[in-house]
Amino acid sequence: MKQLLLLFSTALLLAGCNGDHYTLNDFKDVKKVDTHFHFDAEDSVLVNLAKEDNFVLLTINVDTEHGTTIDRQENIARVLTERYPQQVQYLSTFGMNDWSKAGWKDSTLLRLKRSFDHGALGIKIWKNVGMVERDSLGNFIMVDDPRFDPVIQYLIDNDKTLLGHLGEPKNCWLPLDSMTVNNDRSYFKEHPQYHMYLHPEYPKYEEIIAARDHMLEKHPQLRFVGAHLGSLEWDLNELAKRLDQFPNMAVDMAARIPHLQYLTQKDRDAVRSFFDRYQDRIVYATDGGIEPDSNPQKAKAATHEVWIADWKYFATDETLTSPHVNGEFKGLNLDKKIINKIYRENAIKWFKMHPIQ
Numbered sequence: 001m002k003q004l005l006l007l008f009s010t011a012l013l014l015a016g017c018n019g020d021h022y023t024l025n026d027f028k029d030v031k032k033v034d035t036h037f038h039f040d041a042e043d044s045v046l047v048n049l050a051k052e053d054n055f056v057l058l059t060i061n062v063d064t065e066h067g068t069t070i071d072r073q074e075n076i077a078r079v080l081t082e083r084y085p086q087q088v089q090y091l092s093t094f095g096m097n098d099w100s101k102a103g104w105k106d107s108t109l110l111r112l113k114r115s116f117d118h119g120a121l122g123i124k125i126w127k128n129v130g131m132v133e134r135d136s137l138g139n140f141i142m143v144d145d146p147r148f149d150p151v152i153q154y155l156i157d158n159d160k161t162l163l164g165h166l167g168e169p170k171n172c173w174l175p176l177d178s179m180t181v182n183n184d185r186s187y188f189k190e191h192p193q194y195h196m197y198l199h200p201e202y203p204k205y206e207e208i209i210a211a212r213d214h215m216l217e218k219h220p221q222l223r224f225v226g227a228h229l230g231s232l233e234w235d236l237n238e239l240a241k242r243l244d245q246f247p248n249m250a251v252d253m254a255a256r257i258p259h260l261q262y263l264t265q266k267d268r269d270a271v272r273s274f275f276d277r278y279q280d281r282i283v284y285a286t287d288g289g290i291e292p293d294s295n296p297q298k299a300k301a302a303t304h305e306v307w308i309a310d311w312k313y314f315a316t317d318e319t320l321t322s323p324h325v326n327g328e329f330k331g332l333n334l335d336k337k338i339i340n341k342i343y344r345e346n347a348i349k350w351f352k353m354h355p356i357q
Contacts, residue, residue, distance in 0.1 A: 020335050022315040027308065028054050030339070031356060033347035034307075036060055036163075036227065036254035038289030039076050039088070040068040045296035046289070046303060047084050053307055056086070056356050058347070059289070060163065061093040062126050068292065070095055078118050089353055091163055092120040094151070096128060100136045105150050112154060121351045122161030124227070130166055130208040131194065140203050142211035144218065152219050161223045161351050163252070167208040167231035169259065172196045180234070181258040183324040205231075216246045225283065225350050226251040233259035236274045243281050250350045253342075254285035257310055258324035265329045272332050279338045283346045286310070315339055 039059040061073040077090035092115035094108045133141045171179040188195040232239040233256045290299045317333035
């Protein structure tokens with residue numbers, strides 16, 4: 001009898017210990033949002049996967065130099081949000097090709113009005129601002145340029161969110177063999193045009209970050225989400241300074257979770273403390289998606305694999321590995337309350353997402 005009571009008491013104790021944390025088995029039971037996704041094709045495979053894995057997807061339009069045009073991205077986003085309103089929502093964008101023309105502001109505001117009328121929750125400004133685009137005098141265009149002010153004010157007036165991919169990871173200004181994570185090495189090896197170490201005549205990392213910060217100083221009412229940990233992935237103290245300085249700023253983790261895992265290897269307690277302190281300012285995101293020439297089944301398998309791996313990192317205390325990080329690291333084992341915020345509640349708050357069932 002005493003043994004049975006001891007076993008029962010032990011079971012209750014273990015249940016109490018696990019009550020504040022999710023397990024891998026909870027993955028599909030928790031409603032989640034991936035706030036940084038790219039549908040460059042009208043494909044239902046990843047939408048169906050999102051249903052299976054209990055995700056809502058925020059698809060992001062991007063003014064990229066390559067691939068799907070912004071008009072085509074807009075059309076795809078509208079089709080998917082109308083066809084799958086419970087599964088897909090979107091952010092629009094604008095183009096920079098006519099920047100030097102007198103009518104750029106009016107045509108941009110008209111484009112945004114049309115997007116907002118079709119349900120866009122905001123817009124994205126991409127890294128081409130600060131790293132690619134130049135004015136008529138050959139100067140790099142920075143996001144704090146006064147010509148952007150009417151666009152940003154239009155977002156404020158319409159209660160929309162700006163997602164800013166401004167700058168790149170600090171690794172971008174380092175040689176490949178000095179970078180901290182493997183996914184950065186792979187990306188900049190494949191995209192040398194964006195590897196700023198190879199282009200010393202381009203703006204410095206500090207210049208781009210300073211321009212972003214100045215833009216936020218000018219527009220304190222702007223609801224801003226810094227994509228990719230706000231390009232401050234290398235130092236959580238630097239990121240914390242910005243979150244303290246700009247109360248209307250949050251960050252997504254798209255393509256920067258490996259950086260968090262790298263920092264976890266160095267000081268897991270510091271990373272956990274950061275999530276605890278800024279649990280209302282961090283949103284889950286992957287930078288996943290599908291391109292016109294993608295194999296849908298391969299894209300599905302890869303997306304599911306990423307979602308599961310990330311859940312293990314945030315929710316469990318397992319010892320983990322990743323192809324993007326050299327060596328092992330331990331999961332953060334965050335409380336349910338924090339998991340719910342970064343995976344769902346913060347997405348609703350910062351992007352004003354439509355009701356999520």
